[in-house]
Amino acid sequence: MSKRQVTAGAIVALALGYGIAASAASAGEIKIGMVTPVTGPAAESGKYAQIGAKMAIEEINAAGGVNGNTLTLVIEDDQTTNPGAVAAFSRLASQSDIAVFLGSIRSTQVDAMSPDIMKVGKPVFIGGTAPQLTHQGNQWLFRCRPNDSYSARVIADFGVDTLGLKKWAIVHSTDAFGTGGMNALTAALKTHGLEPALVQGYPNQSPDFSAVVLAVKSSGADIVGSYFTFENDLGIFSKQLKQFGIQAKWVGSPSIATATAIKLAGPTLNGTYGIADFAADSSPEAKAFSAKYESIAHAIADNFSSWTFDAVHIAAKAMADAKTTEPAKVREAILAIKGYKGVEGTYNFDQNGDGLHGYNIVQNEGGKIVFSKHVDYND
């Protein structure tokens, strides 16, 4: 009797699943599926990502759509977890009329979704920066942000060549992003013939960074290179750096230059440098995007919204170039895109699916993020 009830429940769930999955696209419509955090710790960034994507869709539809069809966005919540991302993606994947997908900015979630992406065989645009994502043999991943091998090289080159500082302390989060960044930065410093004086990891959501800051002090480093995942941690670290009188220069991963970081850490971030995949003043396209974004979202544009904006435009361009939504042809069209001026930078897709190969350098001048220059690599 009992198992019958469970089986009955399972049949109901199956029916429900079929019912929900059965909503078909109306004629003249192309659907883009988006896996994004609506709940969970990254919900804030998910909100911005949605705004970026929707902005692009409105622009495209206003200009006549793609091949005469209007674009619509289908959103699924990944709950900021790996199983959540897989569930969200497979839920979208079961809708056969979705042509392309916007995936996650978190590399571990992309890894989790990867088997299902291969199965579905349609283009997925991602924002995760772990370099290995595009080197794992998954031909359906297209990256709309420069990966961390480039970010590390920019940090190292800028610090050593431009600032002329050779004694490095690397401070990084122990999560996947931080560890990957640390590895890339150590390798980049090695090409300059340098060994870091200190490599210090920390666990996310630490309430105190005394031990880390004192380690930096004892190492005698004159420059800090960092990969911080969360602005909370960055804020506490930044304050303590100043309190303990550390004079070293600081070049950080993008989290150092976000609006949230400035709000939390305030004047302690003055004079620090950051590498940013998105900088409002880096190009006319970025400026225009930034102004329009601010009017809609009432917040400063950042890299959560810029890459989804670019991804939608690139998807639309590829589908228009290929004159179809057939996956293999769209894929070829994406790889053929060269010199496309997006807001993150100029896209030249390589055979691995990486579209961008450089970063912007920005500086925090008295609380304002000022664009310094853009660095691109040819490989």
Next chain:
Amino acid sequence: MTTGSSKAALAVPLLLAAAAASVILPLVHPVNGYLLNLFMQAATYAMAVLGLTVVLGYAGQISIAQAGFFGLGAYGLAIGTTVLHLPFIVALLLGVCVAGLLGAVLGASTLKLGGHYLAMVTISFQQILTLVLTNWISLTNGPDGIRNIPRPSLFGISWQDSDRYLALCLVVLYGVGAFVWWLKGTKLGLGMQAVRDNELAAEVVGVDTYRVKVTAFCLSALLGGLGGGLFAGGFGYISPDQFSFGESVVFLTMVLLGGADAAVGSAVGTALLILLPEWLRFLKGAYLAVYGLAVILIMVFMPTGLWGVLSRLAGPPRLRDRGAPEVLTLGDPEAAAKGGLLLEIKGLAKHFGGLKALDGVDISVERGKVHALIGPNGSGKTTMLNVLSGIYRPTRGRCWSMASRSPACRLMNWPPPGSGARSRTSGCSIA
């Protein structure tokens, strides 16, 4: 487990049919990938939750570390297949054994602890495990996780396809479910329930409560590890953040929601808590808040869990009609005729500091006879019984016993018994 015999005869074939149907259905009729993923997650989670049924529902011991054992099984499988290149089954067993071993270790900590102290030990264990999984990068690949975990190829058939893998998981789940259901009525299972209901009484009656508790933890960890290993094969990618304290809480909520002491209840609770967030997707941002509220409401209004509610709907268990109760005789005249001592104690003393509650008591307990212990208030009758039951350690005394498992004699000095040391005496024949 008190269904009438006629109901049982009907229920078993129905259950088997339903189980078989649920396994065959996805193989025959194509089901979309989203649902396959969902059910596969539900099936593997249910195995871990069944482990909690054993340790929490049956034995009454709190474990908020089940996600840790789940993770150990998952990592055992993942490392075994991707790094050590072991066959799937061997790697699965590796994960399960590691989990079981650590489960026994955790169970060993129950010697002195119970209640929320035990809860804290399990939480600490869980937290330390998560930190090790995240930071021991050379072993576990750290926060990047392990990818490309293969699915097995058994008996010449490939289980690569999701529908086949789901069928495999379901078969294992039903096997585990049957095992847990059967366990309830075994000596071990009854011992666990005795420990849950009243540990002291269980100890007095002769249940080795410590061994029972360690076994319960070990079994629970084994099942958690089994679920975790199959989960890893199912999703193909695992990372440490999937096996954290939060997930342990989810497992615990599933078992409480379903009804802790029923194997079926666990399955129901798991299914509900995995499907519930999916059904609540339409609530978008607010769904986790509603989830939290739902947990509170369920705890308040459904104390025996969903299964408790459902089985009550099916009506109260039918009492077997055994006719008029027979009149029991006091003592056992046949055995008394045979004669013989069961227990003999000389010079028993029990001092509480300066207070001498018992001071040189002799007692002989004969087979089949009724003995009465009488005395004025404060003369030491309860103390005597507590010593004989092993609750108090006597200060002095010698004891001979025909029962090799009498707790008091375990503690005191005694020469080996005379002729025919037999199996245990039950406590009530001393009174």
Next chain:
Amino acid sequence: MAIFLQLLFTGIGIGAVYSLVALGFVLIYRATNVVNFAQGEFAMLGAYLMVVTTQDLGLPYWAAILISLAAMGVIGALFNLGVYYPLRHRSFLPVVISTIGASILLTNSVLVGYGPAPESLAGMFDFPGFQIAGVFLDSQYLLIIGVTILLVAFQYFFFEHTLLGKKMQATSQDKEMASLLGIPVARMIMLTFIYSAILGGLAGILVAPILFVSVGLGSQVALKAFAASIIGGFGDVTGAIVGGLSLGIIETFGAAYISVPYKDAFAFLVLFGFLLIRPQGIFGEKVAQKA
């Protein structure tokens, strides 16, 4: 030497944070024999209430604190009615799960209502701190330590020397006996929850300038605070303080001299050790079962 002193100060500072939250745990536990897994969320709510009153409503700092703490009292009362009271006769596990559910509910309600962006909260003082002999003393940490000392003194006075305090103590020691003596037990428990919520909210308000205001603020501290109260001796107020300070110091020194990524592990290893060897903690009563 300066480094040692700096670490000591920071360790005591963060330890005082744990102590404040642990006090809330201990009070509710003593009164109801229940561990409140939503205690951290009280801190988070207090911090958010301050953000709302100072930034959204623009009230002056002192008025904002008073209003926020009053609101926390109301929340404590509602918490008692909704989460603890219906389950008061049940075993402790359903109540614990219920408090966990409450923690999820509170966290996500704030997330829905206020949004996920972390906020900053101004500290009590404008200047950041003092530099003495190579050691930087953060002014907010000094405030936290000061408040903790005051609070301990206040609690000692209240519980030992006022009638209401003694009634609450009686309730926590033996509910039945207290009820027989004419003490309104349900009301005492309600007061305990209200006070504990206010205490939690105050902890949040004091901590937020350092740790920032985000929905995860509660869980960041709560588990450690719980561990601290067990180390100190569960059910003992002095134990909560000593346990919190010890944990803060162990964590900070462990991070500096052994390993930063594993620093959370030290706290739990110490807890593990205590639970195995001396479960009653430093100050607690022996854990025993009566025959």
